[in-house]
Amino acid sequence: MSERVKEITMDIVEATRDVLRKHNVTFPEYRAGFMHLAKTQQAGEIPLLIDVFFNSTVVDIENKTRKGSRAAIQGPYFVEDAPLVDGQLAIRDEDNDQPRMVMRGKVKGTDGQPVAGAVIDVWHSTPEGRYSGIAKHGEIDKKYYRGKITTDANGNYECYSILPVPYQIPNKGPTGQLLEEYMGGHSWRPAHIHYWVHADGLRDVISQAYFEGDQYIENDSCNGGGSEFMVAEAYDGDVRVMEVNFELEPAAAKMQAAE
Numbered sequence: 001m002s003e004r005v006k007e008i009t010m011d012i013v014e015a016t017r018d019v020l021r022k023h024n025v026t027f028p029e030y031r032a033g034f035m036h037l038a039k040t041q042q043a044g045e046i047p048l049l050i051d052v053f054f055n056s057t058v059v060d061i062e063n064k065t066r067k068g069s070r071a072a073i074q075g076p077y078f079v080e081d082a083p084l085v086d087g088q089l090a091i092r093d094e095d096n097d098q099p100r101m102v103m104r105g106k107v108k109g110t111d112g113q114p115v116a117g118a119v120i121d122v123w124h125s126t127p128e129g130r131y132s133g134i135a136k137h138g139e140i141d142k143k144y145y146r147g148k149i150t151t152d153a154n155g156n157y158e159c160y161s162i163l164p165v166p167y168q169i170p171n172k173g174p175t176g177q178l179l180e181e182y183m184g185g186h187s188w189r190p191a192h193i194h195y196w197v198h199a200d201g202l203r204d205v206i207s208q209a210y211f212e213g214d215q216y217i218e219n220d221s222c223n224g225g226g227s228e229f230m231v232a233e234a235y236d237g238d239v240r241v242m243e244v245n246f247e248l249e250p251a252a253a254k255m256q257a258a259e
C-alpha cells in the first residue's frame, strides 16, 4: 500500500470525473473514448500518447528543483552505448550533400568554473526524421548521428554533423488520429538536437536545442519547452552554429531536492 499512489490515483479519478460532468459526456461518448484508448493500447502507443501530453509537465516539475541549465524532454530515442566521438558525428554516405551544423559551447558549474571531461551525449534524427539504433526506424547503425562528446581542459566542446529537420512523431496510429483528425492539430516537432550532459560530482541534465526560424518551436506537438531552448541563427561560413552552454549544479543538490 502506498499513500502517494492512492492519493495521486484518486486525484486523477476526481479530475476526470470533473471533466465528464463539465461536458455532460454521454454514454456513447464515454464508450468511444475508452475504445480509442483500447485501440491506442493495441497499437502499442500508450507510451507515445502519455509522453505527448504529460512528459513536458513532469520536466517542468523537475526544473523547479534545478539551478543552472533547465531540463527538456528526453524523447524515446536515447541509446545507452553511443560511440565516443571526436569532433564529428558519423554521417551516412547518402547524406553527404546535406547542410552542416556545428554543435559547440562550454560546460560550467553553477560556481562558474569550467568543467573539463564532461561527457555530452548528443543525438538527432536523419533528414527523413528517423533515429539510428532504433529497430522500428529501420536499424540504421547507431554510429550515425549520435555520440558522446567530451569537454576539453577549458570545458569547451565542438562537434560537426548534418542539420536536423523538423520531425514528425509516429502519426499513422491512434495517437496521430487523435492529434490530427479528431483535434485538428499536427504531429510535428521543431528540428532539434538532444543532449544529456554528465560530469563527475555534478547533477546531469537532459536538454534539447531548437533552430531559430523553425515554425514548430512554439507549436510543438510534444510541448518541448519552446523558445527557452532556441538558439539564435548563426553561421560559420555555410555551417549553422548551434552554440549551447550548460551550467551544472552540484549533484548533492539533487538529493536535497528529492527529500
Ligand code: DHB
Pocket (backbone or CB within 6 Å): 048, 051, 073, 074, 075, 076, 077, 167, 168, 169, 170, 189, 222
Ligand atoms: C518523440 C520523438 C522525439 O525525437 C522527441 O524528441 C520527442 C518525442 C516521439 O516520437 O514521441
Ligand code: FE
Pocket (backbone or CB within 6 Å): 075, 077, 167, 192, 194
Ligand atoms: Fe527527438
